Amino acid sequence: MRYPLAIIGAGALGLHFAARLSRSGPIALIARDGNHADALRTGIRVGDALYRADAFASARAPAADWVIVLVKAGDTIGAGRIAAAMRPRGVLSLQNGLTEAMLRAGVGEPSAQRRVAQGITTEGAFRDASGVTPSGAGETLVPPGFEPVVELLLRAGFRARVEPDIVAARLAKLLVNVAINPLAAIFRVSNGSLLEPPYRVYLDALVREAWPVLRAEGLMLDEAAARDRVVAVATATGANRASMLQDVLAGRRTEIDAITGVLLEMAARQGQPVPTHQAVLRLVQLLEPG
Ligand SMILES: NC(=O)c1ccc[n+]([C@@H]2O[C@H](COP(=O)([O-])OP(=O)(O)OC[C@H]3O[C@@H](n4cnc5c(N)ncnc54)[C@H](OP(=O)(O)O)[C@@H]3O)[C@@H](O)[C@H]2O)c1
Incomplete structure (x- = not known):
């Protein structure tokens, strides 16, 4: 059949x-x-x-x-x-x-x-x-x-x-994922907690660094809209455990390479500094099995 x-x-x-x-x-x-x-x-x-x-x-x-x-x-x-x-x-x-x-x-x-x-x-x-x-x-x-x-x-x-502009839509989703997923996994907190101290400063730094990189690749959001998008998703999914946190808690490999890793490749190609993303990539990799 x-x-x-x-x-x-x-x-x-x-x-x-x-x-x-x-x-x-x-x-x-x-x-x-x-x-x-x-x-x-x-x-x-x-x-x-x-x-x-x-x-x-x-x-x-x-x-x-x-x-x-x-x-x-x-x-x-x-x-x-x-x-x-x-x-x-x-x-x-x-x-x-x-x-x-x-x-x-x-x-x-x-x-x-x-x-x-x-x-x-x-x-x-x-x-x-x-x-x-x-x-x-x-x-x-x-x-x-x-x-x-x-x-x-x-x-x-x-x-x-x-979606005719699927590239921009994928980048908007990637923006949310690079901001929320690694922090939730590292600090083992629900998405909504990232909007409060002491985590909020990291969330804001990740958005600030990621936005110009993604914008250069076709993201159709200005900086304020990018921040609003991440905050809206963290608020709407406030009680949820991000998938990367679930992977870490279950001892599984995470999707950090396809999320933050891809952003780092874009940043390297563009010559843009993304030190906070480099740090969270390393921290999440240390949490992975093996
Ligand atoms: N769950 C969500 O709410 C959600 C929301 C949006 C996007 N996503 C994305 O959707 C994707 C899947 O997520 P998930 O949560 O469904 O993951 P998951 O529960 O881990 O399921 C993935 C499944 O794929 C199987 N698999 C791996 N390699 C395979 C192969 N070669 N042939 C057949 N099956 C294979 C795995 O089998 P084994 O268990 O044997 O490895 C597992 O059953 C991820 O990229 C995730 O980020 C998930």
Whole structure:
């Protein structure tokens, strides 16, 4: 069978998307191995319902028209190779950080027959011992060319749209991530705490340094708007534990390289100083396993 849509990565967000999409049409969920796929076919709790997934081991992934990648950033190239073997019309990352270059390294360069690009989503979900819990509805923005994916998402009840300036949208999300994620992980505090002393001075410094770098890459926000955006997200997600904090607490590798690491590469190319970001990158790396 050729699926209209598949998701690679049966973690928190992949399961959240797949469970809801399965109610409006077939969706293949690609897990890392056969054991995980078998468990997902038996059923897993997503929200209040049991979801019995059309799950496959990555080595047995079926053909699909469109593939959404929802693995952690460090697994992107491998997921891209799996996606390429599914002979899709397009591969869309909805990961955090900037992962499009890694995705292309795995899938191959985009062509008229195959689109490869990164969108963004503010949907949220987290894993616990008994399954996956959605943590708030958001919006999913995809680059032009992925209209069929938007249709499938809308049909499943997600908020989604094509964003013509996806580069600026990705940079605005990166701005929020470079400011909030590392500090939450280092100080082990919820997002809202970063707006108060003694953390606020670091948050402001990270925004001040990141803004001109991201602006030079296409961010469409002035400095005050950039600061307002970060404050608004930290306020709206005040009680949440950032994903990087969850990774540190669980002893997992973080996505710091695809978030702060990417900003440092941009800054180096531009000759802009970003000393606070260099410091938090090192501190987060020290918290990672190994
Ligand atoms: N969770 C959220 O609320 C949220 C919100 C916005 C964006 N995001 C972004 O979405 C991405 C996924 O996040 P998440 O929270 O869902 O992570 P997660 O819970 O860690 O899930 C990632 C899943 O991908 C699997 N995986 C890794 N390599 C694979 C491969 N080669 N083949 C098949 N499966 C593979 C992992 O399997 P193993 O467990 O075996 O490694 C894991 O089940 C990240 O970039 C994150 O930043 C997440």
